[in-house]
Amino acid sequence: MGLMRQDRAQRARAVVAAVLAAGMTAGCVPSTAPGLDPLPQPAVPVTRPGVPPVLPPAQAAQNFVSVVQRVEPVAEAICRERSRGRMNCDIExxxxxxxxxxxxxxxxxxxxxRPVVGFTLSLIADARNADEIAFVLGHEAAHHISGHLPRQQQTATTGALLGTLLGQATGADPAALQQLQELGATVGARRFSKEFELEADALGAEIAFRAGYDPVRGAGFFARLPDPGDQFLGSHPPNAQRQAQVAAVVAQLRRSY
Structure with a gap:
């Protein structure tokens, strides 16, 4: 287990609550952490009828710590089950x-x-219930369990190579060759992005469910995100498709348990 093991939980809860209480709000600076594409972000907070209210900082912190304590061991157990020792399952x-x-x-x-799952403070503050945190944590852990990061890097490398070959075949100058390499890498990296997201939604729902949370309720955060639709080279599927995926997985799990 990672950050929240044993006595670290109380300290983590205090840190999160203190910083959230200080008035942390979401800005417009994107995360620079390497890894898979983050969730699409709204330019301004989306408010709709029926959307749960923002939680007090202390409750948001408590939810996060409690979720990590319950979901992390489940995610690691599923990782070990599926990888059979071929993958590092000690999630930080x-x-x-x-x-x-x-x-x-x-x-x-x-x-x-070592696999790392990161949360910004503003995501913790924006989660309206523990189920949302559990689903997000399960989703990100699922990316690791499914091997999405190395697969994405491999397709990006292949795309960059194809771009290089195309540039050389057409006699592109160095600047144009670099542009073709970058375009090839982008196309390659995003070739399976939507597929990866749906796979992570499905396995993430199972992880949250097995940890005792409601993934359907957890996927409610999609209602607060702008719908990416079916954009060219978009990295995320339409929100309705993702919610339907989660609902179908949970229905099957409920029949099995």
Missing amino acids: IVIDKRPNLPPNAFQTEDNLG
Whole structure:
């Protein structure tokens, strides 16, 4: 287990509550952490009828710590079940305390190859219930369990190589060659992005469910995000498709348990 093990939980709860209480709000500076594409961010807070209210800082902090304590061991157990020792399943959960970052969660790896799941403080503050935090944590852990990061890096490398070959074949100058390499890498990295997101939604829902949370309620945060639709080279599927995916997975899980 990572950040929230044993006596660290009380300290983490105090840190999160104190910073949230200080009036942290989402800004417009994107996360610079490496890893898979973050969730699409609204330019301004989205308010709609029926959307749960923002929680008091102390409750938001309590929800986060409690969720990590329950979801992290489940995610690690599923990781071990599926990888059978071929993957590092010691997930480190961290909080990005930099000010003015928008609500975001990401999955990456440290220099030793250990899986890392990160949350910005503004995401913790924006989560309207523990189920939302549980679903997001499960989703990000699922990216690691499914091997999405190395697969994305591989397709980006292949795309950059194809861009290079195209540039060389057409006699592109150095500047044009670099542009083709970057375009190829972008297309390659995003070739399976929507597929990866739906896979992570499905496995993330299972992780949250097995930890005792309601993934359907947790996926309610999609209602507060702008719908990415079906954009060219977009990295995320339409919100309705993702919510339907979660609902279908949970319905199947409820029949199985």
